[in-house]
Amino acid sequence: PGTVPFHGARQAGITTAQQDSLVFAALDVTTSRAGELADVLQRWSADAATMAAGTPVGGSGGLGGAADEPPQDTGEAHELPAANLTVTLGYGPSLFDERFGLADRRPAALEELPPLPGEQLDPTKVGGDLCLQACADDPQVAFHAVRNLVRTGRGVVRVRWMQLGFGRTSTTSAAQSTPRNLMGFKDGTANLKAEDTTDLDRHVWVGGQGAPAVDQEWMRGGTYLVARRIRMLVEAWDRASLGEQERVIGRAKASGAPLSGRAEFDALDLAKTGADGTPAIDVAAHVRLAAPETNGGVKLLRRGYSYTDGLDVATGQLDAGLFFIVFGNDPHRQFVPLQRKLGAQDALTEYLKHTGSGVFACPPGIGTGGAWGEGLFT
Ligand code: HEM
Numbered sequence: 001p002g003t004v005p006f007h008g009a010r011q012a013g014i015t016t017a018q019q020d021s022l023v024f025a026a027l028d029v030t031t032s033r034a035g036e037l038a039d040v041l042q043r044w045s046a047d048a049a050t051m052a053a054g055t056p057v058g059g060s061g062g063l064g065g066a067a068d069e070p071p072q073d074t075g076e077a078h079e080l081p082a083a084n085l086t087v088t089l090g091y092g093p094s095l096f097d098e099r100f101g102l103a104d105r106r107p108a109a110l111e112e113l114p115p116l117p118g119e120q121l122d123p124t125k126v127g128g129d130l131c132l133q134a135c136a137d138d139p140q141v142a143f144h145a146v147r148n149l150v151r152t153g154r155g156v157v158r159v160r161w162m163q164l165g166f167g168r169t170s171t172t173s174a175a176q177s178t179p180r181n182l183m184g185f186k187d188g189t190a191n192l193k194a195e196d197t198t199d200l201d202r203h204v205w206v207g208g209q210g211a212p213a214v215d216q217e218w219m220r221g222g223t224y225l226v227a228r229r230i231r232m233l234v235e236a237w238d239r240a241s242l243g244e245q246e247r248v249i250g251r252a253k254a255s256g257a258p259l260s261g262r263a264e265f266d267a268l269d270l271a272k273t274g275a276d277g278t279p280a281i282d283v284a285a286h287v288r289l290a291a292p293e294t295n296g297g298v299k300l301l302r303r304g305y306s307y308t309d310g311l312d313v314a315t316g317q318l319d320a321g322l323f324f325i326v327f328g329n330d331p332h333r334q335f336v337p338l339q340r341k342l343g344a345q346d347a348l349t350e351y352l353k354h355t356g357s358g359v360f361a362c363p364p365g366i367g368t369g370g371a372w373g374e375g376l377f378t
Contacts, residue, residue: 003082006049008365009221010205013086013135014301014327015194017173021139022165022305022323023146024227026092026128026358027157034100034377040153041373044089044132045366047152048145054082057148074151076144083138087145089372090131090225090360105376107206107216109224109330110361116336117343118354125161125229125356133225133325139166163229163356165305165323172303178256178264182232182306182320183351185249186256189264190287192301203299206329206364218375221364223327226335229307229356232321237351248347250285258287268293284347290338298334301327321352331359 004012029037047057056062058072065071096106112127132149136142143164150159169181170188174195181187192199201208207220214220237245242253250268251258260269260280268291272280281288292299308320328334343349366374 002084003053004084004086006045006052006087007368007370010365011086011088011222011362012052012365013088013133014204014223014303014362015172015200016084016086016135017176017194018168018170018188018303019084019086019135019137019142020166020168021136021142022163022325023134023139023142024163024165024323024325025132025134025146025150026160026162026227027130027132027150027153028160029095029099029129029157031156032099034102036156037100038373038377040156041089041377042371043152044087044149045370045372047149048087051077051145051148052082052085052087054085057152074144074148076147077141080138080141080144083136083141085134085136085141085145087149088133088135088225088362090133090362091376092128092130092358092360094127095129102376105216105218107219107361109212109215109332110359111332113226113331113336113357113359116339116354118339118349118352119343119357120353120355121357122229122355125163126358128160128358128360130157131225131227131358131360139164161356163227163307163323165307167306169304169306169322170302172301181322182234182308183237183245183249185245185251185253186264187304188302189251189256190268190291192299199299200301203334204301204327204329208329211329212333219361219363222362223301223329224331225358225360225362226324226326226328226331227356227358227360228324228326228339228354230322230324231319231353231355233351233353234318234320240351247282248284248286248351250281250287259285270294282347284345286342286346286348289342289346295338295341298328298338300334300338303327323356327362 056073062073202210
């Protein structure tokens with residue numbers, strides 16, 4: 001308890017019971033030598049495994065060492081428990097340009113996202129050659145992990161943008177209770193969960209049973225991560241009546257029950273109408289438009305976090321919302337069409353602004369003795 005194994009058939013941090021804190025970093029590679037990058041990836045996987053076990057970088061001596069050298073570990077996680085730390089690696093589409101000779105290794109699904117409705121992207125929060133998603137039940141542990149990996153990679157990679165998330169907005173295990181997002185609604189109720197192995201194979205894992213054909217063997221057993229920094233226009237939301245808020249989501253605020261049912265986990269009844277003949281779940285409600293029933297069966301593994309970056313000084317409004325992270329085995333047939341539809345029709349869109357974005361290929365897990373980058377560089 002308290003530690004999540006780093007090694008395994010899948011990367012940790014995907015179906016792992018969702019932890020409370022996130023530090024997400026998108027990085028660019030600054031070297032043009034593939035060997036230097038492969039070396040950093042290899043060291044990252046060793047360091048991530050060490051930190052996931054609750055051990056400092058460099059082992060038990062990592063905090064000490066010679067007086068005239070910086071210690072190997074930065075030290076702020078010393079005496080803190082591992083807090084279920086997971087570090088998940090992803091490769092961005094730009095990694096497969098001409099720089100590292102990887103152009104013919106790019107899976108077709110790893111393509112930059114097209115422009116989507118409802119977005120006003122901040123160019124400083126988009127893209128990246130790599131991503132690191134660190135999740136833990138202690139924000140300091142998650143930060144420590146990313147900080148130390150960035151430090152290891154200095155001279156070879158640099159952070160392009162970064163997002164801190166506090167508070168999960170999803171559940172990835174049936175054993176977890178449903179948290180609330182910053183709109184005050186329960187979030188994660190109808191999410192795919194670790195227990196849904198048949199659906200995970202079909203919708204999340206590359207090469208799973210029922211999943212699309214694999215075009216790059218190195219991705220077998222991996223998945224794709226789409227990150228969207230979604231700002232909530234909280235001032236507008238907070239002025240909306242309870243009835244309006246519930247109509248927009250399609251669920252009751254207090255219980256999380258669909259407006260067509262009574263209890264949180266009741267299935268949506270999209271055909272149900274009220275006494276006046278209007279649908280119980282509004283035609284523009286978020287859950288109606290996002291549900292697999294109205295999207296050709298598409299299901300996603302959502303694993304997002306609430307965020308705030310304080311005040312938007314230009315408007316005097318809070319910069320807060322949901323750092324949406326979603327996993328699926330074909331982002332251009334899952335996330336993209338869904339977001340196109342939501343951005344155009346969803347009543348929630350009026351209260352949102354997508355300000356950051358990235359898509360990354362998360363390779364499969366590695367065995368003990370293995371290293372990140374294997375299958376791609378070696
Ligand atoms: C469901 C909130 C963005 C896809 C829900 C639910 C809430 C919610 C409260 C109902 C509880 C649940 O089943 O988890 C939000 C908020 C968003 C947001 C506040 C933005 C800040 C998105 C985006 C997508 C998405 C961008 C995908 C492109 C879904 C899906 C469901 C869902 C697939 C489950 C629908 C069902 O099967 O019942 N969301 N969501 N959401 N959301 Fe979102």
